[in-house]
Amino acid sequence: MKESISLTWRRIPERYRMMGSVCKTCNTHYFPPRSICPECRRKGKIEPFKFSGKGKVYSFTEIHAPPAGFEKQAPYVMAIVELEEGTRCTGQVVDATKDDIRIGDSVEAVFRKLLSDDPEGPIHYGFKFRLIK
Amino acid sequence: MRSVAIIGAGMTKFGEDWERGFRELVTEAGIRALEDAKISGDEISAGYVGTMASGSLVGQEHTGALIADYMGLNPIPITRVEGACASGSLALRQGILAVSSGLHDVVVVGGVEKMTDLDTAAVSQILGGAGDQEWELFLGATFPGLYAMMARRHMHEYGTTEEMLASVAVKNHENGATNKYAQFQNRITLETAMNSKMVADPLKVMDCSPITDGAAAVVLAPMEKALSYSKKPIEILASEQATGTLALHDRKSLTSVNAAKIASERAYKKAGLTPKDISVAEVHDCFTIAEIVATEDLGFFAPGEGGKAALDGRTKIGGDIAVNTSGGLKATGHPVGATGVKQACEISWQLRGERGAGQVKDVEYGLTHNVGGSGATAVVHLYKRGY
Amino acid sequence: MAGIVGYGAYVPKYRIKSETIAQVWGEDPDRIQKGLGIMEKAVPAIDEDSATMAVESARIAMARAGISPNDLGAVYVGSESHPYAVKPTASIVAQAIGATPNLTAADLEFACKAGTAGMQMCMGLVDSKMVKYGLAIGADTAQGRPGDALEYSAAAGSAAYVIGPEDESLAVIEDTFSFTTDTPDFWRRSKADFPSHGGRFTGQPGYFKHVKGAFTGLMEKMGEKIENYDYFVFHQPNAKFPLAVAKQLGVPKEKLKDGLLVPIVGNTYSGASPLGLANVLDVAKEGERIFVTSFGSGAGSDAFSIKVTGKIANREKGTPLSAFIENKQYVPYAIYAKLRGKYKGM
CATH class of the missing domain: 3.40.47.10 (Thiolase/Chalcone synthase)
Known part of the structure; x- marks a missing residue:
């Protein structure tokens, strides 16, 4: 999978540190960040917000047919994680197989390589999740 | 707003179609739908086509013009509509709106995807x-x-x-x-x-569902005129x-x-x-x-x-x-x-x-x-x- | 003098046993285990590299330090396996812990002692008040040529140290001393996948000469003696060398125990002595003293005299190294080869 370096660079705050946003009008947290609060629209007041990276597994799967660039990582576990601030996001769960994970398990964000399939291209880093036992 | 009917329907055999490309698929479905409706190209005043990713899958954008050209329908307007896997229904909806509004009478609606020119990993990514x-x-x-x-x-x-x-x-x-x-x-x-x-x-x-090559088309007309084209119009x-x-x-x-x-x-x-x-x-x-x-x-x-x-x-x-x-x-x-x-x-x-x-x-x-x-x-x- | 305000250490989850590697090459597992003193080594996951492990350890160090990332004035990452040949690991780490943009950052390389070199650089910056805090990291995902003796030891791990003012430190660095010569005992040319080494030449003229040089140099400089220290950490390319050098120097074996991780994690290169120190800090009490001597081929040694303060209670804010060491999963050689990219065409 190819991603332009400018796009990767633009997403560094979100991918490295889970920088999202919060609407100060309704106190809804957004990750990835949004510039318009869908609840309040133009009445909303959006500010940056750093997520803790902690949450619970809402649903999960184990990918056996990976997209281009992820072949070496497969099989790998993906989950939708309910973050403790109250929004959900998608991410890989590291160091685990489907037999290790259940809905409701606690996770925390870790920093890993997302994609580095091109030996002469940039390495894309970002958040994944780790089960906390 | 007028009620709209389908007066003709046609599609290609779906599958891995190594012989035919994007334009052959969509024109075959179009011709079958026109034949089913028993109308000539001269009666068509507009077209809409749904295709999700022709640009990535076969490198071809501007597919509305391509189809008008290869169907021999120039200069009628054909517009591409995209909504991922719902692109086909969106094209149908655009056709319905065009006929329903009274802007056009007979409209052809197509949907097409040519997917097997790339390998599976590339298709999944697209x-x-x-x-x-x-x-x-x-x-x-x-x-x-x-x-x-x-x-x-x-x-x-x-x-x-x-x-x-x-x-x-x-x-x-x-x-x-x-x-x-x-x-x-x-x-x-x-x-x-x-x-x-x-x-x-x-x-x-x-x-x-599998990775498939195929195309389908329907012809739309106002319900009030539908029976003049087809014995069996289907009202939407x-x-x-x-x-x-x-x-x-x-x-x-x-x-x-x-x-x-x-x-x-x-x-x-x-x-x-x-x-x-x-x-x-x-x-x-x-x-x-x-x-x-x-x-x-x-x-x-x-x-x-x-x-x-x-x-x-x-x-x-x-x-x-x-x-x-x-x-x-x-x-x-x-x-x-x-x-x-x-x-x-x-x-x-x-x-x-x-x-x-x-x-x-x-x-x-x-x-x-x-x-x-x-x-x-x-x-x-x-x-x-x-x- | 400056001190350690926070520290963190990380080893990945996967392990391969020496026995498993020995079977592949038809070696006697007992002889390998006894000879090198390595039972198993840590293997990084397919999505881990020196940068990701550096971030893991840095985040723990920052949690223990309890300082704002904006107060970090310097980040140095020492490694012989930086993910890029050109492009700093340190900038990735600085960004990932939120320390950018107002700081200096650079990558260091000095075989297995680039981590301790970073600590010395941070000490200089802190003591000269050029920065308030500096972050020094030793991280490696070291590779050994398949079948080479190094394959049993070359492991993955990272340790990070926030260096800051003495009065904020959980352990004060009382003094440091280095010993450096040009000695070609171990190297890797820029386009080579695996390092080369001088076999038995790595011992006496390499490891032993430099470790002893730095050790005695610092002892003499400070007028100190072995009895005044509770723990000793030596660079640990295998278990044999640190035990042998300790014996030669007269250091009691039991004072090495907490800082000797190589039997269960392997040689983590730039991470090795910093990981040993982190494991000691996880158990040390206020007032206890630690003597650390690193070694990097090429060759040089950095020695440190460290005294634990009452702020050591801050270690509770971070995950102890033992948690990572105990959370392990063994992999067979074929999976290890995949994880380490040893298959041609990968």
């Missing part, structure tokens, strides 16, 4: 563009993966089983065996489906579209596609019908779980009961409601842009009583349900005989 590229796909999710997470949640909340999922595939292969246009016309057993290779746990190969009672969040993780529920619920509720209301009135439905079974969720969202079964209903045979031909008599996306194949239009073809043929071994008895009302991505776009159409 289809991934139907989800959130930056926040789902680039992080390693795949479309089977997203639907697998819907399935896992459905299993968690309602006790749906892998056997229930597999029963959808068995039924759709059964139906596909009656459809000469289907990619797969072979019957499969529950055991075969359950033992197929894992794709994204718990979804296996037999839970997934409602055309409703709704959206939901692009990313699956932002949905309030993973066990229901809210956009499909809203679109179907509005469609039933517009047509003055209820789910009980529908006897045949083509629903978007890109994955087996998607059909189970669809039969719940469309009100055929209560939330959580779709899986059991499928296993109990209630969605077979002759059951409570015949779902995916064409074989669905699973057996007919899923050339993404073509699927929505193919669904309209199948329902037209069912209402016209032309489906042979796959014919449902006493059909009065039909429904199509076409979904883009993991549910960010949903389009529902309702049909009845116009003769």
